[in-house]
Amino acid sequence: MSTVAFAGIAILTLAAALAAATLQKLMHAALSFAVMFVGISAFFFFLGAEFVGLVQIFVYIGAVAVLIVFTILLTRHDVGKVRGFNWSGVFVAVAVFGGLVWTISKTKSLSIVPQQIKPVTVQRIGELLMTNYVWPLQCVGVLLTAALIGALILVMEEKS
Amino acid sequence: MPTLSMLLVVSAALFCIGLLAALSRRHAIFILIGIEMMLAAANLNFIAFWRFAPQPAPPTGVMVAIFAIAIAAAEAAVGLAMVIAVYRHFRTTNVDQLDQLKG
Amino acid sequence: MADSFDQIFIRAKQWLLSPISCRAPDWLIQVASSLLNIAALLGVFLTLFALISVLERKILGRMQNRYGPNRVGPFGLFQPVADGIKMLIKEDIVPARADKIVHFLAPVLIAATAILALGVIPYGRNMTPFIIDGGILFFFAVGSTTELAVFMAGWGSNNKFSMLGAMRAIAQMISYELPLIITVLPVVMIVGSLNPDKIVGAQSTYSLGFVPHWFVFTPWGATAFILFFVSGLVESNRTPFDVPEGESEIVAGHMTEYSGFKYATFFMAEYIGMFAISGLGVTLFLGGWHAPVHFLEFIPSYAWFFVKLSILLFIYIWLRGTLPRTRVDQIMNFAWKFMLPMAFTCVIAAAVWHYTGRGLRGWLWSLGVIAVVYVTLSILLDTRRKFAPRTYRFAE
Numbered sequence: 001m002s003t004v005a006f007a008g009i010a011i012l013t014l015a016a017a018l019a020a021a022t023l024q025k026l027m028h029a030a031l032s033f034a035v036m037f038v039g040i041s042a043f044f045f046f047l048g049a050e051f052v053g054l055v056q057i058f059v060y061i062g063a064v065a066v067l068i069v070f071t072i073l074l075t076r077h078d079v080g081k082v083r084g085f086n087w088s089g090v091f092v093a094v095a096v097f098g099g100l101v102w103t104i105s106k107t108k109s110l111s112i113v114p115q116q117i118k119p120v121t122v123q124r125i126g127e128l129l130m131t132n133y134v135w136p137l138q139c140v141g142v143l144l145t146a147a148l149i150g151a152l153i154l155v156m157e158e159k160s
Numbered sequence: 161m162p163t164l165s166m167l168l169v170v171s172a173a174l175f176c177i178g179l180l181a182a183l184s185r186r187h188a189i190f191i192l193i194g195i196e197m198m199l200a201a202a203n204l205n206f207i208a209f210w211r212f213a214p215q216p217a218p219p220t221g222v223m224v225a226i227f228a229i230a231i232a233a234a235e236a237a238v239g240l241a242m243v244i245a246v247y248r249h250f251r252t253t254n255v256d257q258l259d260q261l262k263g
Numbered sequence: 264m265a266d267s268f269d270q271i272f273i274r275a276k277q278w279l280l281s282p283i284s285c286r287a288p289d290w291l292i293q294v295a296s297s298l299l300n301i302a303a304l305l306g307v308f309l310t311l312f313a314l315i316s317v318l319e320r321k322i323l324g325r326m327q328n329r330y331g332p333n334r335v336g337p338f339g340l341f342q343p344v345a346d347g348i349k350m351l352i353k354e355d356i357v358p359a360r361a362d363k364i365v366h367f368l369a370p371v372l373i374a375a376t377a378i379l380a381l382g383v384i385p386y387g388r389n390m391t392p393f394i395i396d397g398g399i400l401f402f403f404a405v406g407s408t409t410e411l412a413v414f415m416a417g418w419g420s421n422n423k424f425s426m427l428g429a430m431r432a433i434a435q436m437i438s439y440e441l442p443l444i445i446t447v448l449p450v451v452m453i454v455g456s457l458n459p460d461k462i463v464g465a466q467s468t469y470s471l472g473f474v475p476h477w478f479v480f481t482p483w484g485a486t487a488f489i490l491f492f493v494s495g496l497v498e499s500n501r502t503p504f505d506v507p508e509g510e511s512e513i514v515a516g517h518m519t520e521y522s523g524f525k526y527a528t529f530f531m532a533e534y535i536g537m538f539a540i541s542g543l544g545v546t547l548f549l550g551g552w553h554a555p556v557h558f559l560e561f562i563p564s565y566a567w568f569f570v571k572l573s574i575l576l577f578i579y580i581w582l583r584g585t586l587p588r589t590r591v592d593q594i595m596n597f598a599w600k601f602m603l604p605m606a607f608t609c610v611i612a613a614a615v616w617h618y619t620g621r622g623l624r625g626w627l628w629s630l631g632v633i634a635v636v637y638v639t640l641s642i643l644l645d646t647r648r649k650f651a652p653r654t655y656r657f658a659e
Binding site for chain 1: 362364365368395396397400401403404405407408410411414415418426433437440455456457458
Binding site: 010013014017020022030033036037043047055059063064067070071072087090092093096104105110111114115116118125129136140144146151154 | 162163164165166167168169170172173174175176177178179180181182183184185186187189190192193194196197200203204207208210211212214215216217219221222223225226227229230231232233234235236237238240241242243244245247253
């Protein structure tokens with residue numbers, strides 16, 4: 001049962017990712033990108049990390065995908081003109097994939113099945129964020145604020 | 161339940177598709193999409209290693225994934241803002257044509 | 264006796280599942296149980312949608328001194344059936360230069376996400392269809408997908424009006440999503456959980472037997488509820504915030520190029536989104552399925568939930584009959600200059616309420632915090648001094 005679910009999610013994710021990387025129409029690629037993130041959150045749910053899956057959907061589909069489609073909209077006079085495909089990238093990607101798979105298959109300690117775990121609750125994550133991880137949390141807050149301001153300044157109209 | 165190596169193969173495939181998009185597409189937005197994909201593959205690895213660790217394990221993988229998502233969101237926002245700024249200035253989003261250091 | 268009425272739907276579900284529950288494997292029972300939940304959800308809310316669509320027209324009619332639909336069936340109650348048949352037999356037009364796949368997927372996605380959001384709301388005692396630990400987060404995660412669907416509708420139609428409507432819709436949805444989520448934060452903070460059942464459970468007690476401990480009866484809760492309700496109005500694109508589909512300006516916004524059943528799907532998604540956001544408001548601030556006074560607890564819990572839901576829906580219709588449409592820039596200014604600071608104030612006021620003992624003292628302190636910020640904001644945003652001959656920035 002769970003192997004079937006795993007295969008289904010893996011096929012959905014990888015197919016959507018491949019579509020996002022290769023489709024000629026930008027808008028279709030961006031929407032496949034969103035579908036890919038649904039697949040990744042399904043993986044997170046499957047592995048028992050519900051909270052991360054929900055955050056993933058919230059951040060990527062609610063914010064990043066909308067940002068990407070907006071950028072496509074704002075730069076659309078260029079859409080269709082930028083064609084061309086760099087075939088050397090394919091070779092590099094395939095070579096890296098081959099290397100990774102070879103390494104994974106050679107590592108004996110990786111063919112394990114997971115033990116039963118208690119699902120990690122939102123309360124536990126909240127407690128950890130406020131105790132052990134409070135400094136990273138503050139840093140991420142500062143980083144996000146800086147990114148917000150930086151992005152705003154970047155897209156401001158240039159004064160001529 | 162599938163083994164850890166199956167999950168790792170999936171995330172390796174995802175990473176390489178992201179690499180493919182970042183290396184071979186000429187449109188700037190595709191490069192960003194590729195980088196996001198690679199980050200997502202890394203997140204998948206964090207969660208997988210956490211799930212397959214000997215129990216009871218502290219949820220470190222989960223926490224790292226949450227922070228990685230936040231940072232990836234910031235990266236996407238700034239990256240897309242740069243795409244828009246570059247497009248305004250050069251009237252193109254083809255990264256091959258952006259070969260001038262002079263603004 | 265009262266208890267058996269309260270749990271009647273749970274019993275019915277167990278009875279329906281009993282033929283397979285002893286033999287079948289666990290996952291099959293789980294799937295069957297989920298399917299029953301989904302069927303019940305769809306049945307209830309599609310009926311409610313049909314009912315509200317005719318009641319809205321009748322109530323609006325009464326508010327405008329006319330009868331409203333009264334031809335089909337008793338009191339015109341079968342009007343939705345007639346409307347449905349009309350929608351189904353209309354021609355389905357797809358513009359020649361539309362992006363066909365995106366154009367087709369947009370209404371599917373928007374309806375699916377609207378229905379998904381209904382799944383985590385507790386409708387009665389033991390009556391939460393899908394129990395997720397981060398239920399509130401699930402609600403907003405699913406809700407944020409709507410923006411993408413609206414954009415797909417606007418882009419896929421390849422029409423100026425569609426694109427403009429979609430841009431307006433997304434702009435206002437993103438702007439009001441911030442206050443919407445931040446007003447939920449105080450409740451989550453006070454309860455210490457993102458689980459809707461626990462949030463309802465935290466509001467279950469009564470002072471003196473008749474004052475319910477609903478969050479709307481605290482200063483921060485009342486403020487947050489009003490902000491939440493206004494943001495909900497915007498999120499569901501209802502009057503007075505219906506600029507994305509303002510028919511006098513941009514035909515029908517992102518729905519311009521849709522006809523027949525696809526248009527009906529958009530319409531349905533809008534109403535279901537309204538039910539979902541009202542249901543969440545009832546859960547978070549109005550005590551969920553608990554009775555307003557203790558001795559009325561014998562009335563089944565789901566009845567209380569739907570009574571509260573109908574009151575909120577009536578207010579939605581009432582506002583539509585009363586208020587004119589606002590301008591786009593007014594909506595945006597209101598979101599960023601007033602709603603967002605007030606929402607943050609609610610978070611602070613809730614913290615003050617908690618740390619001053621949750622009693623009368625806390626009540627007064629948090630009221631003070633909110634009053635100070637409210638008065639300051641109203642002085643800062645006062646526009647009375649700027650009376651001058653009217654200038655037209657958006658028309659010449």
